[in-house]
Amino acid sequence: MLIWIIYFWLIAILVVFSAVGRIYLFFTSEAVKGFDLIESFISVTAIIGLYGFAYQTPVLNPMFWKIIWVLLTVTWLWSFFAVKNIELVDKVGLTKASAIVA
Numbered sequence: 001m002l003i004w005i006i007y008f009w010l011i012a013i014l015v016v017f018s019a020v021g022r023i024y025l026f027f028t029s030e031a032v033k034g035f036d037l038i039e040s041f042i043s044v045t046a047i048i049g050l051y052g053f054a055y056q057t058p059v060l061n062p063m064f065w066k067i068i069w070v071l072l073t074v075t076w077l078w079s080f081f082a083v084k085n086i087e088l089v090d091k092v093g094l095t096k097a098s099a100i101v102a
Contacts, residue, residue, distance in 0.1 A: 001056065008047075008054035015043050039075040046072050 019040035025032040046068050052059035089097040 001054065004054040008050050011050065012047050015040075015047050019044050035075075035078070039079060042068065042071050042075055 022032050022036050022040050026034075026037055048059055049065045049068060051057075091097075
């Protein structure tokens with residue numbers, strides 16, 4: 001399970017810094033919208049579930065994590081078709097935009 005613990009900490013750091021950056025940008029520029037903050041909130045919540053998995057410690061109800069997984073998947077798919085991503089494809093092309101978004 002050590003690999004999952006390492007994975008958890010790497011992803012947790014990335015998600016938390018991303019969420020903090022989005023909050024900062026939300027208040028200082030128009031680059032981040034409310035949807036981005038919702039996506040960040042769901043991602044941070046999902047990290048708690050990853051913690052429970054990595055450390056083999058049940059956190060909340062399994063049905064809660066199924067709902068979070070569905071919400072996270074929906075927000076990821078929704079963000080692929082966001083206006084800013086469509087504009088990115090128009091600017092740099094599909095191949096480069098796919099790499100940037102991924």
